[in-house]
Amino acid sequence: MKRIGILTSGGDAPGMNAAIRSVTRCAIHSGMEVKGILRGYQGLINNEVIDMDARSVSNILGRGGTILKTARSEEFMTEDGRKKAFETVEKNGLDDIVVIGGNGSFQGAHIFWKEFKVRTIGIPATIDNDISGSDYSIGAYTAVNTALDAIDKIRDTVTSMERIYVIEVMGREEPFIAIRVGLAGGAEDVLFPYNEYNIEDMCEDIILGRKIGKISWIIVVSEGVASAPSVADIIRKRTNFSVRPIVLGHIQRGGAPEAFDRILASRLGFNAVEALLEGHTDAMVGIVSEELKITPYEEAIKKDCKKRLLNEKLYKITKVLAT
Ligand code: F6P
Numbered sequence: 242m243k244r245i246g247i248l249t250s251g252g253d254a255p256g257m258n259a260a261i262r263s264v265t266r267c268a269i270h271s272g273m274e275v276k277g278i279l280r281g282y283q284g285l286i287n288n289e290v291i292d293m294d295a296r297s298v299s300n301i302l303g304r305g306g307t308i309l310k311t312a313r314s315e316e317f318m319t320e321d322g323r324k325k326a327f328e329t330v331e332k333n334g335l336d337d338i339v340v341i342g343g344n345g346s347f348q349g350a351h352i353f354w355k356e357f358k359v360r361t362i363g364i365p366a367t368i369d370n371d372i373s374g375s376d377y378s379i380g381a382y383t384a385v386n387t388a389l390d391a392i393d394k395i396r397d398t399v400t401s402m403e404r405i406y407v408i409e410v411m412g413r414e415e416p417f418i419a420i421r422v423g424l425a426g427g428a429e430d431v432l433f434p435y436n437e438y439n440i441e442d443m444c445e446d447i448i449l450g451r452k453i454g455k456i457s458w459i460i461v462v463s464e465g466v467a468s469a470p471s472v473a474d475i476i477r478k479r480t481n482f483s484v485r486p487i488v489l490g491h492i493q494r495g496g497a498p499e500a501f502d503r504i505l506a507s508r509l510g511f512n513a514v515e516a517l518l519e520g521h522t523d524a525m526v527g528i529v530s531e532e533l534k535i536t537p538y539e540e541a542i543k544k545d546c547k548k549r550l551l552n553e554k555l556y557k558i559t560k561v562l563a564t
Contacts, residue, residue, distance in 0.1 A: 263510020375527025
């Protein structure tokens with residue numbers, strides 16, 4: 242009987258539990274034995290392995306976070322740490338591991354394969370949606386909705402008090418959340434990496450806007466480009482207007498996954514089990530244009546040019562609609 246492990250790694254994302262549930266039940270359905278590895282790669286190093294059955298994943302489909310817990314393991318980045326992790330794989334007789342996580346998690350899985358031939362299949366789960374080989378990663382759209390809900394509420398004060406609000410959203414290097422909440426929340430502007438338009442241009446636009454009667458602004462900042470307090474300071478100094486910074490932070494990672502993410506997680510869990518039954522390894526399952534796609538980790542961790550192009554297109558629409 243094949244025995245697989247499941248772990249969640251890196252930043253938690255809403256829908257990770259739905260993926261754990263799907264992998265566990267699909268694997269059991271296919272006659273496999275399932276072990277849960279707690280705290281991601283760190284738990285693999287420390288041999289934190291638990292038995293899983295169909296009932297271990299009851300009532301978690303709609304819960305945020307991850308029942309397996311997650312971590313960013315610095316020890317796994319060392320060869321010695323990976324050696325210890327390999328010993329756990331051997332000790333528990335794990336044939337394959339399903340790694341639910343993002344970019345860093347897949348980099349780790351790839352090195353693990355190269356050094357110790359540990360077989361893994363990845364499921365993309367990160368609110369950043371910064372992985373190539375899948376149009377969406379689990380949790381990203383729930384995070385957009387969470388940030389949007391906050392921005393809709395902030396708008397009431399923005400318009401009542403006629404101020405400029407600078408709202409920072411998560412996204413490390415990729416502005417998936419910023420671009421979407423900018424468009425869906427009717428922001429006046431979005432600051433994000435790889436855009437030529439900069440803060441100085443924006444201050445000039447604000448001054449011009451005031452002259453023609455515009456009174457309030459919502460500016461979304463993607464964390465990869467600057468922090469909300471620093472952007473707010475610059476705008477205040479240049480324009481002399483009332484400006485408030487808001488950092489939405491980790492609320493974007495929490496909460497119940499939206500239907501979209503539950504469905505995505507359930508599909509990818511199913512696909513991951515199929516992929517490992519077919520003998521795939523060192524690769525990630527994803528959905529591209531509604532079709533299953535298996536992408537080697539080496540490709541998955543590269544920047545996705547198509548996603549960047551789409552971001553730029555959506556941003557152009559935001560600017561037109563903000564006039
Ligand atoms: O990768 C998800 C993410 O939330 C990023 O958007 C953010 O930059 C980072 O994780 C924050 O990490 P941590 O929770 O470790 O502070």
